[in-house]
Amino acid sequence: MGMTMTQKILAAHAGLPSVKAGDLIEAKLDLVLGNDVTTPVAVNVFEQAGFTRVFDPEKIAIVLDHYTPCKDIKSAQLCKRARDFAHRHGISHFYDVGEVGIEHALLPEKGLVAPGELIIGADSHTCTYGALGAFSTGVGSTDMAAGMASGKNWFKVPAAIQVRLTGKLHGWVSGKDVILHLIGLIGVDGALYKSLEFTGPGVASLSMDDRFTIANMAIEAGGKNGIFPVDEKTLAYEEGRVSRPFTVYEADEDAEYERVVEIDLDTLQPTVSLPHLPSNTKTAAEVAGLPIQQVVIGSCTNGRISDLRVAAEILKGKHVANGLRCIVIPATQEIYLQCLQEGLAQIFIESGCAFSTPTCGPCLGGHMGCMCEGERAVSTTNRNFVGRMGHVDSEVILASPAVAAASALKGCVAVPE
Numbered sequence: 330m331g332m333t334m335t336q337k338i339l340a341a342h343a344g345l346p347s348v349k350a351g352d353l354i355e356a357k358l359d360l361v362l363g364n365d366v367t368t369p370v371a372v373n374v375f376e377q378a379g380f381t382r383v384f385d386p387e388k389i390a391i392v393l394d395h396y397t398p399c400k401d402i403k404s405a406q407l408c409k410r411a412r413d414f415a416h417r418h419g420i421s422h423f424y425d426v427g428e429v430g431i432e433h434a435l436l437p438e439k440g441l442v443a444p445g446e447l448i449i450g451a452d453s454h455t456c457t458y459g460a461l462g463a464f465s466t467g468v469g470s471t472d473m474a475a476g477m478a479s480g481k482n483w484f485k486v487p488a489a490i491q492v493r494l495t496g497k498l499h500g501w502v503s504g505k506d507v508i509l510h511l512i513g514l515i516g517v518d519g520a521l522y523k524s525l526e527f528t529g530p531g532v533a534s535l536s537m538d539d540r541f542t543i544a545n546m547a548i549e550a551g552g553k554n555g556i557f558p559v560d561e562k563t564l565a566y567e568e569g570r571v572s573r574p575f576t577v578y579e580a581d582e583d584a585e586y587e588r589v590v591e592i593d594l595d596t597l598q599p600t601v602s603l604p605h606l607p608s609n610t611k612t613a614a615e616v617a618g619l620p621i622q623q624v625v626i627g628s629c630t631n632g633r634i635s636d637l638r639v640a641a642e643i644l645k646g647k648h649v650a651n652g653l654r655c656i657v658i659p660a661t662q663e664i665y666l667q668c669l670q671e672g673l674a675q676i677f678i679e680s681g682c683a684f685s686t687p688t689c690g691p692c693l694g695g696h697m698g699c700m701c702e703g704e705r706a707v708s709t710t711n712r713n714f715v716g717r718m719g720h721v722d723s724e725v726i727l728a729s730p731a732v733a734a735a736s737a738l739k740g741c742v743a744v745p746e
Contacts, residue, residue: 330349330581330583330584330585331580331581331582331583331584331585332347332348332349332580332581332584333489333524333526333580333581333584333585333586334462334464334524334526334556334558334578334579334580335464335486335487335489335524335526335554335556336348336349336350336486336489336524336584337578337579337580337581338445338446338447338463338464338578339354339356339447339464339484339486340354341445341576341578342356342357342358342359342447342464343355343356343357344357348486349486349585350486350487350488350489350585351485351486351488352485352486353483353484353485353486354483354484354485354486355481355482355483355484356447356481356482356483356484357447357480357481358388358447358448358449358476358480358481358482359388359443359446359447359448359463360388360389360390360436360441360442360446360448360449361388361389361390361448361449361450361473361476361477361480362389362390362391362392362432362436362448362449362450362451362452362455362473363389363390363391363392363411363450363451363452363470363473364391364392364393364394364395364411364432364451364452364689365392365393365394365395365396365397365404365407365408365411366395366396366407367451367452367470367473368391368410368411368414368451368470368473369407369410369411370451370470371451371470371471371473371474371477372410372411372414372474374470374471374474375414375474375477375478378474378478380474380477380478382418382478383418383420383477383478384476384477384478384479384480385480386418386419386420386421387421387422388480389418389420389421389422389477390420390422390423390424390432390436390441391411391414391415391420391422391423391424392424392429392430392431392432392435392436393408393411393412393424393425393426393429394424394429394430394431394432394435394687394688394689395688395689395690395693395695396408396688396689396690396695396696397425397426397429397688398426398686398688399426400690400695400696404695408425412425422439422441426686427662428662429662429687430660430661430662430663430664430687431627431628431629431632431660431661431687431688431689432450432452432629433452433454433455433457433458433541433545433629434541434629434632434633434660434661434664435660435661436458437457437458437460437461437541437566437570438570438661438663439570440567440570440571440572442458442461442463442465443461443463443567443571443573443575444461444462444463444559444563444567444575444576444577444578445462445463445575445576445577445578446458446463446464446465446575447463447464447465448463448464448465448466449465449466449467449468449472449473449476449482450465450466450467450468450473451467451468451469451470451472451473452467453467453548454467454545454546454548454629454630454711455467455468456544456545456547456548456552456553456554456555457541457544457545457629458544459544459547459554459555459556459557460537460540460541460543460544460545460555460557460563461557461559461563461566461567462556462557462558462559462563462577462578463556464554464556465554466553466554467548468482485522487522487523487524487553487554488522488523488524488585488586488587489523489524489525489526489584489585489586489587490515490519490520490523490524490525490526490552490586490587490588490589490590491526491528491586491588491589491590492511492525492526492527492528492529492589492590492592493528493529493531493589493590493591493592494507494527494528494529494530494531494532494535494592494594495529495530495531495591495592495593495594495595496531496534496593496594496595496596497531497534497594497595498534498535498539498594498597499594499595500745501599501639501729501731501732501745502594502597502598502599502729503539503542503639503729503730503731504535504536504538504539504540504541504542504543505542505600505630505631505709505727505728505729505730506597506598506599506600506729507535507539507542507543507592507594507597508542508543508545508546508547508549509546509600509601509602509607509610509727510592510597510600510610511525511543511550511590511592512546512549512550512602512607512608512610513600513602513608513609513610514590514592515550515590515608516550516608517549517550517551517606517607517608518550518551519550519551519608520547520550520551520552520553521551521552522551522552522553523551523552523553523587524552524553524554524555524556525547525550525552525554525555525556526555526556526580526586527540527543527544527555527556527557527558528558528580531592531593531594532557532558532560533560533562534594535562536562536635537562537563537566538633538634538635538636540557541633542630542631543555543557544556544557545629545630545711546607546630546711549607549608549711549712550607550608558579558580559577559578559579598612598613598614599612599613599614599728599729599731599732599744599745600612600613600728600729601613601616601707601726601727601728601732601742602713602726602727602728603616603713603726604705604713604715604724604725604726605713605714605715605724605725606713606714607711607712607713607727609713613728613732613742613743613744614744616726616742617741617742617743617744618741618742618743619705619726619741619742620705620740620741621653621705621706621707621726621736621740621741621742622652622653622654622700622704622705622706623653623654623655623656623698623700623704623705623706623707623708624649624653624654624655624656624706624707624708624733624734624736624737625655625656625658625691625692625698625706625707625708625709625710625718625733626640626655626656626657626658626682626708626709626730626733626734626737627656627657627658627659627660627685627691627692627709627710628658628660628689628692628708628709628710628711629660629689629692629711630709630710630711631709631710631729631730632658632659632660632661632664632687632709633660633664634659634664634667634668636709636730637657637659637664637668637673637730638671638673639729639730639731639734640657640677640730640731640733640734641673641676641677641734643731643734643735643738643745644676644677644680644682644734644737644738645676645680647680647738648679648680648681648738649680649681649682649737649738649740650737650738650739650740650741651740652740653737653740654683654698655677655680655681655682655683655737656682656683656685656691656697656698657677657682657683657684657685658685658686658687658688658690658691658697659685659687660687661687662687664687665686665687668684680737682737683697685697691708691710691718692708692710692711692712692717692718693712693717693718694716694717694718694719698718699718699719699720700718700719700720700723701719701720701723702720702721702722702723703720703722703723704719704720704723704724705723705724705725705726706718706723706724706725706726707726707728707732707733707736707737707742708725708726708727708728708733709727709728709729709730709733710725710727711727712725712727713725713726713727726742728742731745732744732745
């Protein structure tokens with residue numbers, strides 16, 4: 330049998346002619362990523378193991394994005410631990426307050442990810458970079474430590490699910506609706522330790538931001554990774570960002586997939602995930618009118634400039650509902666500047682939104698949007714588990730930027746008009 334895209338990338342990085350699902354391999358890494366929460370743990374493991382040097386300071390990225398600007402003494406101590414390690418080892422790609430962005434938007438923006446590369450990150454949403462035709466996956470801090478020291482990691486080659494896309498998105502429907510629909514179809518364990526490989530004529534119609542969103546949430550279906558084919562849009566995105574050589578891999582015609590899931594993009598509607606699982610999906614129309622107290626627009630899933638343009642288009646000239654808090658967070662400093670230059674920041678502020686510096690904060694109940702008991706939010710983030718954004722008796726509804734903005738105006742779940 331032939332190989333999938335993922336299997337070809339893993340085989341190349343393991344120095345093998347071929348691999349198959351279930352094989353255990355040792356593969357070379359192109360990039361190792363950590364953040365302010367996971368890097369200090371990895372540093373402890375690194376030093377306890379007696380390592381004194383990283384394998385390549387150019388191939389490690391440390392991004393202080395979760396609790397920054399630091400919300401308390403503990404988060405400041407974590408950042409200092411990561412900061413000291415980065416300075417001591419000459420880590421080139423170190424991003425601190427003022428230059429930081431949400432890691433999974435920042436790394437592609439900075440050109441740190443290219444097609445065909447193998448990336449691990451001590452954050453589960455590292456699978457985002459599959460949008461660029463790379464194999465990227467989240468690992469624990471121990472694996473991050475091993476990767477920083479050796480430039481290698483062990484992997485079990487995943488089996489694959491083919492997600493075949495046809496048609497085109499319409500209206501306010503976006504990549505967020507695609508991935509929520511898929512997770513609703515297959516469940517939060519439907520792709521457990523499998524590669525979600527997106528194919529079909531519908532891929533060409535998706536923007537790069539749509540692809541980043543979809544790949545970002547592969548983990549919410551249990552996936553080891555999500556990956557898109559490399560096409561003209563991918564190469565156009567990388568132009569001016571990546572100057573090093575890279576390899577484009579394509580799945581073999583006889584590649585083996587455990588399952589094929591068909592999605593007709595023409596038929597999709599704005600979709601939400603109700604508490605407390607991403608798989609608990611309904612169309613926004615089915616639950617319209619459900620009261621909310623907060624809206625969050627941002628995160629590594631939906632904090633890119635196209636997301637914020639959509640939200641601003643819906644909010645322009647209007648005001649968020651009385652008594653509702655709407656928090657807008659650009660994913661990177663570059664996107665923040667674009668919001669200023671395009672007048673989006675003014676739209677958000679005049680609409681009654683809080684407009685924040687880049688941070689992951691509210692997504693994990695860290696800061697900039699924690700909820701108390703009995704509160705409910707519509708959020709463009711990626712997880713709605715119990716207590717995810719604060720109190721265990723609060724609730725999170727996952728949605729696209731369009732649904733989130735429309736809901737902010739109504740004070741309840743709403744379908745964008």
